[in-house]
Amino acid sequence: MISYEGLEKILKEKGIGKTELSEELGLSTRTVAKIAKGERLSRRSIQRIADYLGKSPDEVMREISDNSILQVLRDEKEMKISGGLYHELQVRMTYNSNHIEGSTLSEDQTRMIFETNTLDDAGDRIPVDDVLETVHHFRAIDYVIDTAEDDLSEDIIKHIHYILKHDTSDSLLGWFAVGDYKKRVNVVGGRETAKPSEVRERMKTLLTEYNAKEDVTIEDIISFHAEFEFIHPFQDGNGRVGRLIALKECLHHKLIPFIIEDAKKSYYYRGLSEWKNERGWLTDTCLDGQDTFVRLLDMLDIPH
Secondary structure, three states, X not given: OEEOHHHHHHHHHHOOOHHHHHHHHOOOHHHHHHHHHOOOOOHHHHHHHHHHHOOOHHHHOEEOOOOHHXXXXXXXXXXXXXXXXXXXXXXXXXXXXXXXXXXXXXXXXXXXXXXXXXXXXXXXXXXXXXXXXXXXXXXXXXXXXXXXXXXXOHHHHHHHHHHHHOOOHHHHOOOOOOOOOOOOOOEEOOXXXXXXXXXXXXXXXXXXXXXXXXXXXXXXXXXXXXXXHHHOOOOOOHHHHHHHHHHHHHHHOOOOOOOOOHHHHHHHHHHHHOOOOOOHHHHXXXXXXXXXXXXXXXXXXXXO
């Protein structure tokens, strides 16, 4: 559902009627009718209207989701509410996902960066990349929330990788493809992954099969996550990208997301390594992560 309440308010404040707006911007009668019916306009049309009125697109159009968890996240993100679901998701998922991959930042330090945009290192030497990738992970979660209701695509997946890895030391390496598939072979835990020449085709096949499903379940998302990690399409950052994709798809399909806690890392890695032989271990670990998210919802008294 789309709300143009902001647009109506801005037009009233400026004394501009819809007819005048459509004439000034050359909007079709169909576009004006969509506004009246609360239907989605193209991003280009929204941007044109916003630019003309000197406002941001978010001030002109507001998307209202029938997914209560997603709507809470969007509302709290927009209003910059402290201490709510959006705040806790940012801190907890960013800390755990980065720590699984070796970040040296504690949860308290992660929380400080999110809340104050500063870091008190208490004399410790903190790698610059750990700080950058923490801030980038916050922005990647924002992007996931913004695109949650869009169908999963290669462009979305690549952009998540770009958000995470741009401006890091990896991005200075000529062969490291930020926001694009890997150029060099990589091995994970002694396990062979897809060769660079295979990645594009295997990713297209994975996405085609996944997007063809009519009723996506939590098991389907876990399966996609495992197969994505087996492909390992990027030079680095695959685990974080994969877990962000899982967050997006849970929100997209109105399922409770899961947060893999750093304390459960060994179970998570075992589940991935044994996926081809035994799916239960990874499934159980992700469902345990779903229970973690449920406890957060209950603590904040959010219906689910």
